[in-house]
Amino acid sequence: MTTKTTISGIANQQIFANTLVELARNDKDVYAVTSDSRGSGKLEAFGEEMPEQIVEVGIAEQNLVGVAAGLASTGKKVYAVSPSCFLSARAIEQIKNDICYSDNPATMVGISAGVSYGALGSTHHSIHDLAVLRAINNISIVVPADNYETDMVVNATYGAMHPHFIRLGKRPLYDLPRLDNTFEIGKASVIKNGTDLVIFANGETVCFAYEAALELAKEGIDVAIISMHTIKPLDEKAILKWCNKCAAVMTVEEHSLHGGLGEATATLLMKNSIYKPFKLLAIPDEYTITGNQLEILGHYDISKEGIYKHAKTILH
Amino acid sequence: MSTPKYTDSELTIKSLHYRKQVLQYIKKANAGHTGGSLSCLDILNVLYNDVLNVNPHTIKHPDRDRYIQSKGHSVEALYVVLAGAGFYPESELEKMGQYKSHFIGHPTKKIPGVEQNTGGLGHGLPIACGTALSAKKDGKHYKVFTLLGDGEMAEGSNWEAAMFAAHQKLDNLVAIIDRNTLQITGRTKDVVNSDNLGDKFTAFGWAFTEMDGHNISDIRNKLSQIPLEPTKPSLVIANTVKGKGVSFMEDERKWHHKVPSDEELTLAISEIDNALATIIV
Numbered sequence: 080m081t082t083k084t085t086i087s088g089i090a091n092q093q094i095f096a097n098t099l100v101e102l103a104r105n106d107k108d109v110y111a112v113t114s115d116s117r118g119s120g121k122l123e124a125f126g127e128e129m130p131e132q133i134v135e136v137g138i139a140e141q142n143l144v145g146v147a148a149g150l151a152s153t154g155k156k157v158y159a160v161s162p163s164c165f166l167s168a169r170a171i172e173q174i175k176n177d178i179c180y181s182d183n184p185a186t187m188v189g190i191s192a193g194v195s196y197g198a199l200g201s202t203h204h205s206i207h208d209l210a211v212l213r214a215i216n217n218i219s220i221v222v223p224a225d226n227y228e229t230d231m232v233v234n235a236t237y238g239a240m241h242p243h244f245i246r247l248g249k250r251p252l253y254d255l256p257r258l259d260n261t262f263e264i265g266k267a268s269v270i271k272n273g274t275d276l277v278i279f280a281n282g283e284t285v286c287f288a289y290e291a292a293l294e295l296a297k298e299g300i301d302v303a304i305i306s307m308h309t310i311k312p313l314d315e316k317a318i319l320k321w322c323n324k325c326a327a328v329m330t331v332e333e334h335s336l337h338g339g340l341g342e343a344t345a346t347l348l349m350k351n352s353i354y355k356p357f358k359l360l361a362i363p364d365e366y367t368i369t370g371n372q373l374e375i376l377g378h379y380d381i382s383k384e385g386i387y388k389h390a391k392t393i394l395h
Numbered sequence: 396m397s398t399p400k401y402t403d404s405e406l407t408i409k410s411l412h413y414r415k416q417v418l419q420y421i422k423k424a425n426a427g428h429t430g431g432s433l434s435c436l437d438i439l440n441v442l443y444n445d446v447l448n449v450n451p452h453t454i455k456h457p458d459r460d461r462y463i464q465s466k467g468h469s470v471e472a473l474y475v476v477l478a479g480a481g482f483y484p485e486s487e488l489e490k491m492g493q494y495k496s497h498f499i500g501h502p503t504k505k506i507p508g509v510e511q512n513t514g515g516l517g518h519g520l521p522i523a524c525g526t527a528l529s530a531k532k533d534g535k536h537y538k539v540f541t542l543l544g545d546g547e548m549a550e551g552s553n554w555e556a557a558m559f560a561a562h563q564k565l566d567n568l569v570a571i572i573d574r575n576t577l578q579i580t581g582r583t584k585d586v587v588n589s590d591n592l593g594d595k596f597t598a599f600g601w602a603f604t605e606m607d608g609h610n611i612s613d614i615r616n617k618l619s620q621i622p623l624e625p626t627k628p629s630l631v632i633a634n635t636v637k638g639k640g641v642s643f644m645e646d647e648r649k650w651h652h653k654v655p656s657d658e659e660l661t662l663a664i665s666e667i668d669n670a671l672a673t674i675i676v
């Protein structure tokens with residue numbers, strides 16, 4: 080297994096845009112809907128090449144989702160793209176009623192998610208999005224870890240029959256190694272085997288967990304890393320299997336500690352009477368510290384170093 | 396009318412100094428909304444140094460005038476003008492955007508003088524409506540000003556508030572629109588056309604005027620005539636230039652949130668210094 084400890088590569092949201100351009104070139108029913116967000120969504124090339132397949136609504140996220148619902152209802156393959164903070168808050172009623180409840184099969188793409196926007200502050204952070212969306216019926220929610228999973232999920236949602244939400248960040252990432260080279264929405268991906276500790280993570284935090292696992296391996300601590308790219312429907316079978324196999328459990332996410340992957344995992348373990356040392360790493364319920372994305376995450380131990388430290392604590 | 400604290404040319408000089416600071420602090424933070432801060436800066440200058448009945452000693456006074464910046468991304472202009480008006484030492488801006496700083500990239504109430512946390516567009520006008528309504532309920536005479544972007548006008552919440560404000564006869568409410576004709580993607584008229592805003596608001600029951608958003612005396616004149624008409628909320632369209640004051644930033648879409656390079660900063664500062672040198676006090 081090769082290790083790459085420096086981040087270089089491409090942002091997931093760039094991969095999303097590249098893959099969408101490919102799909103749209105071959106299918107004129109593929110639409111991107113944007114809300115003054117095509118720049119941050121990396122969709123300027125899409126707009127130049129296929130101006131008839133991009134719909135611009137202006138700074139109006141509620142209208143974005145309503146229009147996407149209408150387009151999807153007539154058979155268009157719609158990707159509605161806007162910063163996750165606005166998409167999952169401003170337009171939440173449109174998502175709930177017009178997309179999910181009415182079952183209009185659009186895919187919403189929340190870009191610059193989590194604390195990607197760093198020092199722009201809480202108005203621009205989306206650490207509530209997974210919690211809110213998980214409580215809505217009829218939506219699959221995917222938080223890809225790397226370029227590979229991003230490419231796969233865009234392809235997997237192409238022509239989908241039901242609503243999806245894809246949550247992406249803007250930090251350049253590298254592709255993680257993986258033990259099974261298949262991707263399926265709703266099926267966890269095994270990044271690394273292990274028996275001492277299992278770490279369930281999603282999105283950009285998977286690479287931190289993986290890097291920490293490599294450090295811990297040097298000390299003979301065997302850590303399994305699972306990319307829980309789909310937070311809904313949750314791959315309960317995989318979680319239970321890995322928790323039974325490993326001595327301790329950790330979850331890591333770029334999200335509030337309320338209502339995200341950690342709480343979902345903890346609930347599942349309780350329901351199944353699995354009692355193991357458990358650590359949940361997420362953003363606490365407080366006025367978020369100022370800084371760039373990595374400073375904020377590091378402040379809350381959502382980093383290679385933080386995960387390493389908590390792994391040692393939980394195993395002693 | 397009492398004599399103003401500053402003459403027009405004194406305020407013009409302030410604007411030029413503020414412009415330099417905006418650029419320098421954006422450079423230091425390596426982030427910021429350059430174009431929109433430069434387009435609304437003259438308006439903020441006149442508001443805080445002339446129009447608003449608020450100063451560093453009255454930031455909690457129940458009768459103070461309120462200013463709520465709905466286009467929160469232009470926070471650098473607000474931070475610089477508040478520092479200039481004595482709300483905190485300018486040196487605090489050195490920390491803007493840094494780890495653990497309170498000076499984040501959108502207005503936050505952690506900063507003295509900032510009335511509301513904003514940054515998501517389409518929030519300022521509804522909050523301003525509530526604040527203005529409260530004055531009516533309590534028989535208070537303060538005014539509430541809010542500043543919106545022209546791209547921001549696509550947000551439906553603004554139109555909900557526009558209807559409400561007229562219905563409630565909020566003549567103590569002033570919405571200023573920074574009409575720089577640009578948003579991130581391009582010309583506002585090409586994204587979703589927001590032309591004829593005056594007619595639209597008039598149809599909703601507002602009083603309306605326009606001003607040159609870079610002409611100190613025009614801004615001062617228009618903003619001191621509130622309410623424009625009795626029993627109606629006031630809309631003031633400020634015709635502005637995004638990136639105003641730096642030739643290569645003016646009316647250029649890419650400067651929405653671009654940070655100047657070292658050379659661009661030097662050039663920009665020297666242009667502003669040249670402008671300063673030509674002012675006759």
Ligand SMILES: Cc1ncc(C[n+]2csc(CCOP(=O)(O)OP(=O)(O)O)c2C)c(N)n1
Nearest residue numbers: 115431514515516544545546547577578579
């Ligand atoms: C609800 C919401 N949607 C999107 C954004 C992202 N955003 C920040 S500034 C901006 C463009 C604003 O254009 P305009 O209102 O014309 O402001 P100005 O030209 O004065 O900068 C956008 C889309 C936001 N801050 N809030």
Ligand SMILES: [Mg+2]
Nearest residue numbers: 545546577578
């Ligand atoms: Mg504008």
